[in-house]
Amino acid sequence: MLAPASSPRAHADAFVELQKVTHTYGRGDKEVRALESTDLRIEKGDFIALVGPSGCGKSTILKLVTGLINASSGVVFVAGREVTAEPVRVGMAFQNPTLLPWLTLRDNVMLPLKIVAPFRQEYRAKRRSEFRDRVDALLAQVGLAGFADKYPWQLSGGMMQRASLCRALVHEPQLLMLDEPFGALDQFTREELWGIMQELWMTRRPTVLLVTHDLKEAAYLANRICVMQARPGRIIQESVVGFARPRTIALSYDPEFVTLTQRLRELIMRPAKETVQ
Amino acid sequence: MNPQLRRRFASAALIIGFFVAWELLCVAFGIKDIVLPRPSQIVVTLAQRMPAIWPHALQTLYTTLVGFALGILAGVFLGALVGSSKLAYDVAYPLLVGFSSIPKVAVVPIFVLWFGAGTIPAVLTAMILCVFPIVVNVATGLATTEPELEDVMRALKASKFDILSNVGLPRTMPYFFASLKVAVTQAFVGTVIAETVASNRGIGNLMMIASSSFDVPLVFAGLLILAVLGVALYVVFSFIEVRVTGWAHRKDEFAMG
Ligand SMILES: Nc1ncnc2c1ncn2[C@@H]1O[C@H](COP(=O)(O)OP(=O)(O)OP(=O)(O)O)[C@@H](O)[C@H]1O
Ligand SMILES: [Mg+2]
Numbered sequence: 001m002l003a004p005a006s007s008p009r010a011h012a013d014a015f016v017e018l019q020k021v022t023h024t025y026g027r028g029d030k031e032v033r034a035l036e037s038t039d040l041r042i043e044k045g046d047f048i049a050l051v052g053p054s055g056c057g058k059s060t061i062l063k064l065v066t067g068l069i070n071a072s073s074g075v076v077f078v079a080g081r082e083v084t085a086e087p088v089r090v091g092m093a094f095q096n097p098t099l100l101p102w103l104t105l106r107d108n109v110m111l112p113l114k115i116v117a118p119f120r121q122e123y124r125a126k127r128r129s130e131f132r133d134r135v136d137a138l139l140a141q142v143g144l145a146g147f148a149d150k151y152p153w154q155l156s157g158g159m160m161q162r163a164s165l166c167r168a169l170v171h172e173p174q175l176l177m178l179d180e181p182f183g184a185l186d187q188f189t190r191e192e193l194w195g196i197m198q199e200l201w202m203t204r205r206p207t208v209l210l211v212t213h214d215l216k217e218a219a220y221l222a223n224r225i226c227v228m229q230a231r232p233g234r235i236i237q238e239s240v241v242g243f244a245r246p247r248t249i250a251l252s253y254d255p256e257f258v259t260l261t262q263r264l265r266e267l268i269m270r271p272a273k274e275t276v277q
Numbered sequence: 278m279n280p281q282l283r284r285r286f287a288s289a290a291l292i293i294g295f296f297v298a299w300e301l302l303c304v305a306f307g308i309k310d311i312v313l314p315r316p317s318q319i320v321v322t323l324a325q326r327m328p329a330i331w332p333h334a335l336q337t338l339y340t341t342l343v344g345f346a347l348g349i350l351a352g353v354f355l356g357a358l359v360g361s362s363k364l365a366y367d368v369a370y371p372l373l374v375g376f377s378s379i380p381k382v383a384v385v386p387i388f389v390l391w392f393g394a395g396t397i398p399a400v401l402t403a404m405i406l407c408v409f410p411i412v413v414n415v416a417t418g419l420a421t422t423e424p425e426l427e428d429v430m431r432a433l434k435a436s437k438f439d440i441l442s443n444v445g446l447p448r449t450m451p452y453f454f455a456s457l458k459v460a461v462t463q464a465f466v467g468t469v470i471a472e473t474v475a476s477n478r479g480i481g482n483l484m485m486i487a488s489s490s491f492d493v494p495l496v497f498a499g500l501l502i503l504a505v506l507g508v509a510l511y512v513v514f515s516f517i518e519v520r521v522t523g524w525a526h527r528k529d530e531f532a533m534g
Contacts, residue, residue, distance in 0.1 A: 066432045084434075092432040098425045102447045102524040111443070115433045151524055167429075177432075 021074035036232030049222035057233030091173030344403025356415025406467035414456035418449030454518035
């Protein structure tokens with residue numbers, strides 16, 4: 001193996017950066033190559049959507065950026081440092097809600113405040129006052145007012161998903177990783193949450209990486225859409241979404257919007273062999 | 278009548294029926310006291326000789342609880358060690374199963390050899406008997422924690438200790454409390470065995486002496502005390518289990534409370 005001339009460095013204005021990242025699950029004949037030499041650069045405060053066919057490695061990218069798994073090769077930078085070393089507040093909503101079954105919704109959503117600095121220092125003092133109010137307000141915002149004392153198994157799938165979204169947001173993360181957070185919701189709740197999400201992004205400006213199967217959702221929320229292809233998983237195209245904010249649902253009937261989603265749809269549907277140069 | 282009430286009623290009827298049948302069979306076949314005393318006789322004996330039996334019952338209870346407490350400490354510690362990683366679990370599990378299948382009665386003479394007859398070997402026997410179910414359950418609970426739940430914590434950059442105290446331990450509680458029910462009855466068995474073999478106090482010793490002087494009703498009175506104590510301890514710990522780990526049982530009544 002050739003040693004690189006210098007150790008890899010993060011690009012100056014990238015908040016999140018993947019450099020030639022390859023990821024392989026399992027060993028030997030059970031080996032699955034989930035991601036192949038992927039590059040991705042996200043600026044601070046940007047909103048990126050990741051779309052692509054099922055199994056193309058979208059969740060894998062999120063897990064790499066949060067440091068839950070280590071890349072087989074290549075480097076992942078967050079805030080200019082190699083991932084896991086960075087002191088960045090991360091919020092993550094997983095593809096499955098993964099709420100802790102022994103905690104009430106309120107305690108589940110409060111979990112990041114118990115763990116993450118600077119909140120953890122104040123947790124004992126504020127968990128019955130300020131933090132509690134903050135969690136309840138957040139739950140109310142996603143339509144879960146009055147469910148704070150319920151346990152996860154007493155809720156529907158969509159309700160758990162909304163609670164899991166609250167848990168990703170409660171500690172005001174600088175980096176927000178959302179893995180199909182609106183997947184199990186009905187059209188109306190979903191559109192309402194898009195609005196809330198957009199507002200939140202516009203006021204607090206976290207860096208967001210959103211995985212979704214809904215192209216309308218991607219076009220509505222993101223500044224840039226990365227399209228992935230499966231086997232080997234990699235990003236094949238990036239489109240900048242230029243619509244002015246705040247965007248509304250009415251925008252989704254705009255011809256330009258429709259053209260965009262249709263183009264994305266064709267890119268994803270196209271068989272892999274055609275995209276290989 | 279709701280099904281739960283009916284079930285309780287049926288259990289109570291069965292227990293009462295058992296004793297009534299016992300009484301009737303003894304009378305019908307004219308079975309002698311010295312072979313099998315009637316339940317009514319046992320109760321009378323128990324009442325008459327309570328002042329003599331009572332200190333022994335307390336001794337047995339005390340020994341059991343001390344052994345059980347030590348067993349919990351040792352069991353949780355070892356269980357946490359074994360369950361701390363998948364590797365430790367896979368490596369230690371066969372040894373654990375091997376140890377727990379040794380008839381632990383065999384260790385009583387060794388304890389007597391080391392510590393002399395008395396309370397200490399009884400406490401240790403109780404502890405040895407109850408420690409294995411606790412170790413196995415705690416280790417299993419920790420080792421089978423869903424990686425997804427740990428990922429929630431790891432995404433927040435939580436320390437190992439935070440992960441253990443916020444996910445590992447709560448998730449293990451149902452396993453732990455389920456093992457306590459079993460462990461407390463095991464501790465009880467251990468105490469009585471050790472008392473029978475090598476002690477001058479406790480219900481086990483009382484029954485030993487009574488049987489060597491053919492005082493059969495007293496033997497059975499001791500047995501009855503053991504049964505009552507055993508059931509009582511089991512009930513206490515199942516009650517605690519339901520209270521503490523209700524989320525794992527998902528009962529409607531828990532949802533209300
Ligand atoms: N823990 C794992 N062990 C082995 N293979 C895995 C594991 N997780 C994912 N994979 C494989 O890696 C590939 C990419 O998985 P990933 O979860 O990233 O897909 P995805 O793009 O999120 O799909 P979806 O849209 O269905 O959620 C898949 O082919 C999957 O089979
Ligand atoms: Mg996925």
